[in-house]
Amino acid sequence: MRMFEFTGLRTLHKDMMEERATFSFEFNGKPFSCIFLTDVIPYRLYLTTLGLYPEVFELEIEKGYKAKCFIDDYKKLVSYLEVKYDPTHKFVPLDFFEALNKKIPKKFTMRPDYKETLKIASKKRVIEESTKVYFCGWRRNAVGQNVRKENLEKTRSAFGDAKEELCKRKNISSCWTDCALEEQLKKLNDIINM
Numbered sequence: 001m002r003m004f005e006f007t008g009l010r011t012l013h014k015d016m017m018e019e020r021a022t023f024s025f026e027f028n029g030k031p032f033s034c035i036f037l038t039d040v041i042p043y044r045l046y047l048t049t050l051g052l053y054p055e056v057f058e059l060e061i062e063k064g065y066k067a068k069c070f071i072d073d074y075k076k077l078v079s080y081l082e083v084k085y086d087p088t089h090k091f092v093p094l095d096f097f098e099a100l101n102k103k104i105p106k107k108f109t110m111r112p113d114y115k116e117t118l119k120i121a122s123k124k125r126v127i128e129e130s131t132k133v134y135f136c137g138w139r140r141n142a143v144g145q146n147v148r149k150e151n152l153e154k155t156r157s158a159f160g161d162a163k164e165e166l167c168k169r170k171n172i173s174s175c176w177t178d179c180a181l182e183e184q185l186k187k188l189n190d191i192i193n194m
Helices: 007-015 074-081 093-103 114-121 149-159 161-170 185-193
Strands: 003-005 020-027 030-037 043-049 056-061 066-068 134-140 172-177
Touching: 003 093, 007 030, 007 093, 020 093, 030 114, 043 114, 056 066, 074 093, 114 149, 134 185, 149 161, 149 172, 161 172, 161 185
Parallel strands: none
Antiparallel strands: 003 066, 020 030, 030 043, 043 056, 134 172
């Protein structure tokens, strides 16, 4: 399959002081909110449509900032963009990627909140209890019980590969709640001493 090199992501990544960045993008007058994650391998780029019923598109960014010239739910993208039929040129993902690449900011401006990232990622990945987006601690699993893969994906989407790998190695589950008042970010680094 043909690959597209996102030189814009390479430039942005060089300027990033964080492992995650957000930026906006507009194509054909239609806005997108974008989240770029570099603490997971392959990197991920989420593009979310704005509006009452947002759609999420996920691109896996391989080594060299390359992505397959393919978009899941391509018809939904075409519909959102209101691309009109043109007998002389068929709109393809490459057209969209080229426009996106030109508009990726060169400078880092903002990091996404982990809760926002979880809400977006849960639309494309199997993440347990997707309504529970507030981190509230860690739990060591009992002997004979293993951390669930859906919990590992949630941990990975929220905090990156390093925390997910610690959970897998130490058989620890991340704990979540749907109550903002129960959020316990101060417990995030407790996993190191467990």
